[in-house]
Amino acid sequence: MKGIVIKSTGKYSLVKVDKKVYKCILKGNFRLDNNLSNPVVSGDKVKIELDETENGVIKDIIKRENHFIKKSLKDNKAHIIGSNIDQVLIICSLKKPYTKFIFIDKCIAAAYYYNLKPIIIFNKVDILNSEEIQNLKIINNKYTKLGITFHEISALNEIGIKKLNKLLTNKKTLFIGNSGVGKSTIINKISKSNQKINDLSSKTGRGKQTTTFSEIFEINTNSFIVDSPGFKDFYFYDIDRNDIKYLFNEFIEIQKECRFSNCLHLEEPDCKIKDNIGKKIWRKRYSSYLSIMNELN
Ligand SMILES: Nc1nc2c(ncn2[C@@H]2O[C@H](COP(=O)(O)OP(=O)(O)OP(=O)(O)O)[C@@H](O)[C@H]2O)c(=O)[nH]1
Ligand SMILES: [Mg+2]
Ligand SMILES: [Zn+2]
Structure with missing residues (x-):
């Protein structure tokens, strides 16, 4: 039988075939892939076999159309967060918790690398004061100018949920973001699920x-939505340092005019990217680029 993995804990996977869900264990060579910290992930299409008690065994994983990967800090291996998806929703919050620009920019770059459409969602607009709302408007404008869909919502007060639903219609969407930004709360609002949510009990929010x-x-x-566990920092797994400059949309045209075609926009002379910081290039984006380049050094 063929089915789709809807959850995988490492010990077992839940595989949906038509309307039924089977608890399956893993067997086969793919289990031993040394580069992966998790061999099976939500979204995987798999072949399963059932025994007489309706417990299943995953025999094979059908080749993934795509995936979204981050480096696992536990073992430096590739951790697949989702597979066979159309787009990545980067859930952020200006407060409780504050999402860093570098985090957003890394998620965008990775989405482009894996050929997925990035969408930025800022949640929790209900707790912002007027100054913060203005600030968010500026951020919204900047990313919108980069051609990235940007949408502000409050899952709690149901602001912007209709439009969010539209963005998700007929798509398989991966939700990513820091812990506590409200990924599961949003999913509870727009699906019939009832997931556990974070009580944000710690002082840091x-x-x-x-x-x-x-x-x-x-x-x-x-x-479909794939909910994922929040993570604080995001590290690339297999992205080459020399390719980062192609994952920043606004660099693409401008960098053609740099004196050196292999310019990395660091210390090189006659660099048009550096010339444009604060002009065509938003200073914060260049900072994110620099951080990524330093990290991959
Ligand atoms: N004020 C406000 N609080 C919200 C909103 N959405 C979610 N929260 C709260 O934020 C906290 C965290 O929500 P979760 O949905 O558990 O966050 P998560 O992103 O799924 O967290 P992880 O599963 O740890 O990655 C909960 O206390 C929610 O009630 C919102 O729109 N406004
Ligand atoms: Mg959650
Ligand atoms: Zn340059």
Whole structure:
């Protein structure tokens, strides 16, 4: 039988075949892939076999159309967060917790690298004061100018949920973001699920990780969301340092005019990217670029 993995804990996976869900264990060579910290992930299409008690064994993983990967800090291996998806929703918050620009820019760059559409969602607009709302408007304008869909919502007060639903219709969407930004709360609002949410009890407002494994939720027959455990820092797994400059949309045209075609926009003379900082290039984006380049050094 063929099915789709809707949750995978490492010990077992839940595989949905038509309307039924089977608990399956892993068997086969793919289990031993040394570069992966998790061999099976939500979104994987798999072949399973059932025994007489309806317990299953995953025999094979059908080649993934795509995936979104980050480096696992536990073992430096590739950690797949989701597979066979259309787009990545980067959930952020200006407060409780504050999402750093570098985090957003890394998620965008990775989405482009894996050929997925990035969408930025700022949640929790209900707790912002007027100054913060203005500030968010500026951020919204900057990213919108980069051609990235940017949308502000409050899952709590149900602001912007209709438009969010539209963005998710007929798509398979991966939700990523820091712990506590409200990923599971949003999914509870727009699907019939009832997931555990973070109580943000700690003083920092960051709380601890509540969702621990990626899991798929259906909003309607053609629309699926993969919820993922929040992470604080995001490290690239297999992205080459020399390719980062192609993952920043606004660099693409301008960098053609740099004196050296292999210019990395660091210390090189006659660099048009550096010339344009604060002009065509938003200073914060260049800072994110520099941080990534330093990190990969
Ligand atoms: N004020 C406000 N609080 C919100 C909103 N959305 C979520 N929260 C709160 O934020 C906290 C964290 O929400 P979760 O949905 O658990 O966050 P998460 O992103 O799934 O966290 P992890 O599973 O740890 O990655 C909860 O206390 C929610 O009630 C919102 O729109 N406004
Ligand atoms: Mg969660
Ligand atoms: Zn340059």
